[in-house]
Amino acid sequence: MAHLQRLLLLGGGHSHVEVIRRFGERPLREAAITLLSPERHTPYSGMLPGYIAGHYSYHDCHIDLEPLCSAAGIVFRRAEARGIQPEAGRVACSDGSLADYDVLSIDVGSTSDVHDMSGALEHGIRVKPVAAFLSAWEGIHAALRQGRQLSLVFVGGGAGAVELAAAMHHRLAKETSAGSARIAMLTDTASILPAHPARVQRIFERVLSGRGIKVHCNAKVVRVSPGRIECADGSSVDADHAIIATGAGAPAWVTASGLKADARGFIAVNAYLQSLSHPNVFAAGDVATMMDYPRPKMGVYAVRQGPILHRNLLHALRGESLRSYVPQRTALALISTGDKHAVASWNGIAFEGDWVWRWKNRIDCRFMATYRR
CATH class of the missing domain: 3.50.50.60 (FAD/NAD(P)-binding domain)
Structure with missing residues (x-):
């Protein structure tokens, strides 16, 4: 045989x-x-x-x-x-x-990249792997709904960090008392969303500021310890939970x-x-x-x-010959703002609206429907 x-x-x-x-x-x-x-x-x-x-x-x-x-x-x-x-x-x-x-x-x-961040594995909540992150989020969500007051600090300033920070604020603003969750962001770049056009950056600066999410730029995190995040310039930020949403590792x-x-x-x-x-x-x-x-x-x-x-x-x-693949040079990014509103970023162009979120939702739901059994 x-x-x-x-x-x-x-x-x-x-x-x-x-x-x-x-x-x-x-x-x-x-x-x-x-x-x-x-x-x-x-x-x-x-x-x-x-x-x-x-x-x-x-x-x-x-x-x-x-x-x-x-x-x-x-x-x-x-x-x-x-x-x-x-x-x-x-x-x-x-x-x-x-x-x-x-x-x-x-x-x-x-995984979330923590190679130059002491204590991040032990004391931080990495966004990737996703399963562990979602488990940690459920615990945070439950504690806040029970009346706890917590500071949540994101480490990272890319699209993943920005989207998750906005999403958490949206959810918690509806389900918890005002001020129970204090959300902030630390990024080692000069602005959030450095890979995206300036207009996209300005939109999200406006969104995050309007929701009281404080953004600290040029803040390279070097150490995560219980209750505190330390930066390379000697500054530090108090954090009940450090959410590590850095680039890919x-x-x-x-x-x-x-x-x-x-x-x-x-x-x-x-x-x-x-x-x-x-x-x-x-x-x-x-x-x-x-x-x-x-x-x-x-x-x-x-x-x-x-x-x-x-x-x-x-x-x-x-044992047959293989086919080569050349990926597209640029990709459309649809970045949500927490509510049912989103920003499109493509090849230096940016636009926003509720309709962009509905467009993103149709794309995502169509993708998921392909794999339902």
């Missing part, structure tokens, strides 16, 4: 859910496919601020991986990767087990695995989404960097990589 090729999908990120869906449309009989994920329900990042704001339920913004896998004949294993042994074709799992593969695809996302086990990585520790891949050091390993989404076409760590790029990743995994299993 011919040996079945073993395809191991590591992580339930945006690229992999599309790979799984496509295998469901045309199940692969000549390979045994397994998905390894620490969570059964994988979050859709575009809707998480809306969930925090109270616009969506948990179900609205999470994809259930188990029925998606079942429809494709894929084995779902709930476990987290702790390391990869690429020479042996093996992944070490958090439960002590090992998962063998002939072809490996990695789409585990990223690579999982520590990537560099330890021996896979070739970029300068920041992300898996280095070519235009086929294939590891530069191990041709039977593929990677997509935030955990990977396309060395010839580097792009920001944004969900839209992971979504677009899904179809080409599916095709190349299929071809790798069959």
Whole structure:
């Protein structure tokens, strides 16, 4: 009997859910496919601020991986990767087990970058991984609804930090007494949203100021301790909770695995989404960097990589030639302001309105509907 090729999908990120869906449309009989994920329900990042704001339920913004896998004949294993042994074709799992593969695809996302921030892992609440963040948020939300007064300080000034801060304010303003939550932001850049046009920055400066969210720019955080955040210039801010919403960081086990990585520790891949050091390993989404076409760590790029990743995994299993992929140079960003209002940022252009939020909502809901089983 011919040996079945073993395809191991590591992580339930945006690229992999599309790979799984496509295998469901045309199940692969000549390979045994397994998905390894620490969570059964994988979050859709575009809707998480809306969930925090109270616009969506948990179900609205999470994809259930188990029925998606079942429809494709894929084995779902709930476990987290702790390391990869690429020479042996093996992944070490958090439960002590090992998962063998002939072809490996990695789409585990990223973590919040805390490499130069002492105490952040022990005393901060990282936005990524999302499951742990949402658990912490539920505790904060419950405490504030019970009458506690808390200071919530975001570390980071990008779109993720701004959206979540605005979303929390919107939710808490409706459900708690005035002044119970004091929200602030610390960013090491000269302004919030440095990757976006000046008009987008001004809009969100107005929004955050109008809601009493104080923004401290040029404030590089170097230490997080219980109740306090310290900056490089010697200043400090009191914080009951430090919410770490910095840029993307690579999982520590990537560099330890021996896979070739970029300068920041992300898996280095070519235009086929294939590891530069191990041709039977593929990677997509935030955990990977396309060395010839580097792009920001944004969900839209992971979504677009899904179809080409599916095709190349299929071809790798069959020993066929791979197809190259060139990502778009710029991507539309739709950034919500907490209420049902949003700002569009694209290629130096910015516009805002309730209609932009409705547009974003239609896009997000249509995406999620694709993966309902």
